[in-house]
Amino acid sequence: MIRKFIQWLLILSLIILLTSLWRMHSLPNPSELSISLLDEPKQEAIQEAKFETISNGVTYTVQPLYHYDLVGLVVSKHDADTWWDYIHREWNDSLNIVDLCVVWGNNVKTNIYNEINFSSGQFTCNFSTSSDTAFAAFDQTAISNNHLLSDNPKLTKIMRSVQVGDQIHFRGSLAEYSHHHGFAFKRGTSITRTDTGNGACETVFVDSFEIIKSGGKPWRQLVWLSGMMLLFGIIAWFVQPIRVND
Structure with missing residues (x-):
């Protein structure tokens, strides 16, 4: 009876884990934003000397x-340390x-971002859709x-923790390096939002960098919970005594 329960626990936790991993990067609905x-990103010309770091x-x-100064929804991410x-x-x-690919303004107001597929390369953000209407x-x-x-370990840690579906706000300087x-x-x-390529x-x-609101709920929490359930089930399965029938 106990072994049967453990078997079902393993199956259930695996299903929840796989589903959660698939859904944890789903983009939120406009009502959650x-x-x-x-708002459009804010940009202001400055006269600052170059510096070394x-x-x-x-x-x-x-x-x-x-x-x-930008507030946006993260639709794709690339960690340069991967x-x-x-x-x-x-x-x-x-x-x-x-590299964080973000959308804002009309794209979040109309919910069109949920009809677009986004992906990141090593220094690019790509978007596509099979719908001509959605693309237009x-x-x-x-x-x-x-x-x-960044050369700040605290900011680096926060930025690396960002996931697709998070709403973020950062300030800094458009810069050459x-x-x-x-x-x-x-x-x-780039110094304009109208260029491409x-x-x-x-x-x-x-x-400065902050995550205004994390996305992927409740799936991110379920990844951890189902992973622990799966680990517990595996351990319980192997520590169960083997019954030998004469």
Whole structure:
């Protein structure tokens, strides 16, 4: 009887775990979004001197260009520290912590983002849909791929914890940055939301970052709960005494 219960526990916890992993990055409905996501990013030209900072033994020169303030919904993410990212390693670029693709404005107001498929490459954000109507309705000036830079361990930890479906708010500077660690490396930034293609990403040296509201509920919690249930079931299965019938 106990062994039968454990068997059903294993099956149920596995089903919940797989379902939760699939659904934990679902995008929220518009009713769950902060009204601040309707605002356009704020940008203001500045006159600031370039400065140097060190990350992972590499000295970078950063040139701030504009103050930048963005509130948005994360629809795709790339962590530059992931094992398959070879470009950042070859570029000796450890200052770029994560790339967050976000939407705001008309795209969240109309719920069109839930009809679009988003994905991230090593330095790109891609979006597509099989619906011509949805693609035409999607506002391509209300989406951006943000290369987020930081030398602050606390900010780095928060940014790496962000998941698809989270609502975020960050402030910083649109900036160019470079280094001469083995070769001359330089990366610029977009300064407008209307450009597309190569060079259209915003490069932001982050001063403050917050997750306004986490997404993926209740699935993120169920991933942890079902994982613990599955582990308990596996342990219980193997510690059960084996009954031998004569």
